[in-house]
Amino acid sequence: MAPNVLDDARLTAIGLLFEVHDGLTRRLAEQLSEHGLPPAEFEVLLRLARSPGGRLRMSDLAAQVSLSAGGLTRLVDRLERRGLAERAACPTDRRGAFAVVTPEGRRLVEKAVRGHVELIERWYTGLLEPAELAAVSSALRKVRAAVHPGADAGTTPAAASL
């Protein structure tokens, strides 16, 4: 084991994080595709379904799901074509638009989310002791606060002023 720059412990530390992410993504995507839902579309529907009025501003949604504005435009296009979401004008700002889940979209996420959560339990949360999981989450929360501002764009008025 050469004390090489290429073998830095920090490199393997994020490597671990990334590999876990890939692995989980893969498993979860498989299950979601049984419902005809790519992961990104599932996440958008989920976030809409959780929001008051089932709606969110396009730009807030884009920030939450880490998608570019253009990417989100087309994603919502696809959802709209399938009748899972629709757009609504923003009364206070005529530039803006809301994305809104339709009842059908809501039914679909609620159906898909059950198996989804089961898989999370099987491949992630269930593999760890409760205390272990709590420790991981608390650590990740710190990191998220640093690297992913706007994770909760549009959820709290205060968040906008950060």
Add this chain to the structure above:
Amino acid sequence: MAPNVLDDARLTAIGLLFEVHDGLTRRLAEQLSEHGLPPAEFEVLLRLARSPGGRLRMSDLAAQVSLSAGGLTRLVDRLERRGLAERAACPTDRRGAFAVVTPEGRRLVEKAVRGHVELIERWYTGLLEPAELAAVSSALRKVRAAVHPGADAGTTPAAASL
């Protein structure tokens, strides 16, 4: 807060993991692009540079970096065009091919990796107490073992027989 299926704690637990991943990816990609390296190409070069002889079988490499065979073929094509890697025939199996880092490729990763590690320190490892980081890594190792078999394809002879 409705005790809704959509607000399951496990959902927010992976959400956290995924958001951290996105955030880190974004920051790191920015730095790598200063060296003209997309993250996937950096990772491939890094893994090659760390391997004995600077070489790895295409299929092992694909498994390690979670890329499809086709995807890796083209990624190595790009590296080859830039003179950062090349292919070598496998003497024992004429179907197979090795990807090999060139000296120039090695110079580039070694140059890029310094800033890369600095950013990891700043946005991940440095944000956590040593014990905290150790706990996270130990937990993630368990998860990886479950969800990402083949994370070390081609590194140990035993791994091939799983």
Add this chain to the structure above:
DNA sequence: GCGGAATACTTGCGCGTGCAACTGGTTGTA
């Protein structure tokens, strides 16, 4: 040692995404 199944890589094709340019709407300044 012959024929079929499995394996290692490559290629054609379609799709989702980011980036940059564009349209229309809003806010600030004088």
Add this chain to the structure above:
DNA sequence: TACAACCAGTTGCACGCGCAAGTATTCCGC
């Protein structure tokens, strides 16, 4: 009121990727 800077969302374009089909080689049963 007029003008400029800015902002929200959409569209054109190029690119990287997965999937499935194709080619070449190796492995296995008989």
